[in-house]
Amino acid sequence: xxxxxxxTVLSLEQALALPFATERMVHQGWRVxxxxxxxxxxxxxxxxxxxxxGADLGYNDLHSYYxxxxxxxxxxxxxLKKKEGQELLKKVIRDLKVDVFLCNTLPKRYKQLGIxxxxxxxxxPNLIWCGISAMGPEYPDRxxxxxxxxxxxxxxxxxxxTNGKPVPxxxxxxxLKAGDEAFTQVLLAMLxxxxxxxxxxxxxxxxxxxxxxTALPQLEFVKxxxxxxxRSGNEHRSFIPCNVYPTKDKMVYLAIGxxxxxxxxxxxxxxxxxxxxxxxxxxxxxxxxxxxxxxxEEQTKKFTTKEFLDLCLTINLSVSPVSTIKxxxxxxxxxKELLKTxxxxxxxxxxxxxxxxxxxxxxxxxxxxxxxxxxxxxxKIFTEAGFTEAEIVNMKNENVI
Numbered sequence: 001x002x003x004x005x006x007x008t009v010l011s012l013e014q015a016l017a018l019p020f021a022t023e024r025m026v027h028q029g030w031r032v033x034x035x036x037x038x039x040x041x042x043x044x045x046x047x048x049x050x051x052x053x054g055a056d057l058g059y060n061d062l063h064s065y066y067x068x069x070x071x072x073x074x075x076x077x078x079x080l081k082k083k084e085g086q087e088l089l090k091k092v093i094r095d096l097k098v099d100v101f102l103c104n105t106l107p108k109r110y111k112q113l114g115i116x117x118x119x120x121x122x123x124x125p126n127l128i129w130c131g132i133s134a135m136g137p138e139y140p141d142r143x144x145x146x147x148x149x150x151x152x153x154x155x156x157x158x159x160x161x162t163n164g165k166p167v168p169x170x171x172x173x174x175x176l177k178a179g180d181e182a183f184t185q186v187l188l189a190m191l192x193x194x195x196x197x198x199x200x201x202x203x204x205x206x207x208x209x210x211x212x213x214t215a216l217p218q219l220e221f222v223k224x225x226x227x228x229x230x231r232s233g234n235e236h237r238s239f240i241p242c243n244v245y246p247t248k249d250k251m252v253y254l255a256i257g258x259x260x261x262x263x264x265x266x267x268x269x270x271x272x273x274x275x276x277x278x279x280x281x282x283x284x285x286x287x288x289x290x291x292x293x294x295x296x297e298e299q300t301k302k303f304t305t306k307e308f309l310d311l312c313l314t315i316n317l318s319v320s321p322v323s324t325i326k327x328x329x330x331x332x333x334x335x336k337e338l339l340k341t342x343x344x345x346x347x348x349x350x351x352x353x354x355x356x357x358x359x360x361x362x363x364x365x366x367x368x369x370x371x372x373x374x375x376x377x378x379x380k381i382f383t384e385a386g387f388t389e390a391e392i393v394n395m396k397n398e399n400v401i
Contacts, residue, residue, distance in 0.1 A: 007190075010033050010092065011100075027358050034074070047375075057343060071371050076378050077374060102182065153209060177207045245293075264316075337366065
């Protein structure tokens with residue numbers, strides 16, 4: 001399979017990890033169809049629970065949290081608890097020539113719902129199949145939500161003030177890492193061009209563990225557990241004096257990454273008193289870090305944020321204001337790359353940037369269709385799969401879609 005051809009993706013998705021993966025596919029110009037469960041008899045919220053999270057935009061199944069990771073997609077519903085629904089899924093894969101199928105349901109449900117690799121290969125022997133789960137198929141009934149996995153995998157243990165409670169990262173970092181990994185592995189599978197398709201399993205826990213590259217290896221190198229990384233607030237655990245400091249009006253983060261940068265910093269007017277022979281090396285600064293932090297803070301409080309930034313940038317130090325999310329949105333290199341969509345009420349909104357510029361996004365002025373309503377493209381897509389209008393109505397009446 002060539003990554004250059006028009007790619008069709010069908011994804012049984014909910015929450016964030018998988019929708020983020022398939023959103024990256026949208027940015028490449030691939031056709032992404034999200035598959036969800038139709039409403040059961042008796043009503044209730046159907047499909048992806050994230051549809052109903054966040055600000056109410058006036059549409060029950062289009063709340064704000066759901067919008068951003070699902071722009072540019074289409075949506076259908078199939079009741080996979082029914083045999084007819086499972087057969088319908090295969091027909092859609094076959095007739096729409098679906099290249100990639102993804103899911104992020106519990107692995108124990110793969111065969112129950114007829115979405116396992118071997119079952120769906122009957123519809124397309126070349127199918128690339130990818131499943132995201134908490135800990136992979138070896139733990140088939142283990143559910144996984146980002147903050148709980150951050151706790152399991154040591155992320156919360158490493159995050160927060162030294163004497164404070166463990167806290168998760170401010171964004172769902174494991175969800176996003178798993179989504180990126182699914183996107184990457186699907187691309188690699190395309191490059192392999194395996195005529196027998198490809199089965200890919202993404203473990204969110206393993207993805208998280210792979211990012212502990214500065215923490216797990218410590219177990220082999222420290223003399224005692226007291227030397228292991230733990231919570232360290234804003235300071236860097238290895239490089240001194242990377243930390244956050246107050247200014248007259250805000251806070252700034254200054255990152256000194258080597259001895260040369262330290263020498264430059266202590267040559268600045270107002271910071272010369274920090275220079276001492278025993279502080280020339282990172283280890284020497286490590287031994288005296290609390291005093292160094294305090295001395296820097298006493299000086300930064302004399303500057304406005306802009307004054308301190310301008311001073312440090314004259315010698316190319318890595319320094320930044322502690323930005324609010326509103327501040328980030330106003331950064332030129334962010335604001336000009338924001339993806340845009342139009343809500344059903346006609347309001348144009350800017351959302352988030354793609355990680356890289358793509359030809360598809362550039363050609364479309366970074367604008368994608370709004371995230372779809374539940375089953376919004378049922379008629380369109382099932383017609384593509386060869387069903388008549390009467391047959392589609394009948395499948396709806398039989399609760400197959």
